Amino acid sequence: MATFNLNINGKQKEIDVDPSTPMLWVLRDHLNLVGTKYGCGIMQCGACTIHLDDTAVRSCQLPVSAVGEQKVTTIEGLSEEGDHPVQKAWLEHDVPQCGYCQAGQIMTAAALLKSSPNPTEEEIEEAMNGNICRCGTYVRIKAAVKTAANP
Secondary structure, eight states, X not given: OEEEEEEETTEEEEEEEOTTOBHHHIIIIISOOTTSOOSOSSSSSOTTEEEETTEEEESSSOBGGGTTTOEEEXXXXXXXXXXXXXXXXXXXXXXXXXXXTHHHHHHHHHHXXXXXXXXXXXXXXXXXXXXXXXXXXXXXXXXXXXXHXXX
């Protein structure tokens, strides 16, 4: 066990966990931030996507010891009011069906738009590639990312 001081959604959190504990489990089990989902556990599906200093990363294999002083943002911290442009576009395009992958999809799209405010279709496809949606809402996801880029 070790003590970690983490910046989670703009707030300092102190947590005592094994240094190898994946951030996904720190968030869900220790901080009760359950919007970040467990999908595959091997960084392949994207359901567990969070931001480290505005970069989308998979939290299921990211050990808490690797976070350091980087800012962690979860879906709960993206926007307190749920009015981030990506979240609004998701609703406008009725993207979610079952909704399980959507937090990871939204976090990936938000990171893309932070680094590339007006991405091409190819950039959207490349950034979103690897975020699996069992319901197959990929056409609506791409449309929502385009709308969020050009509100």
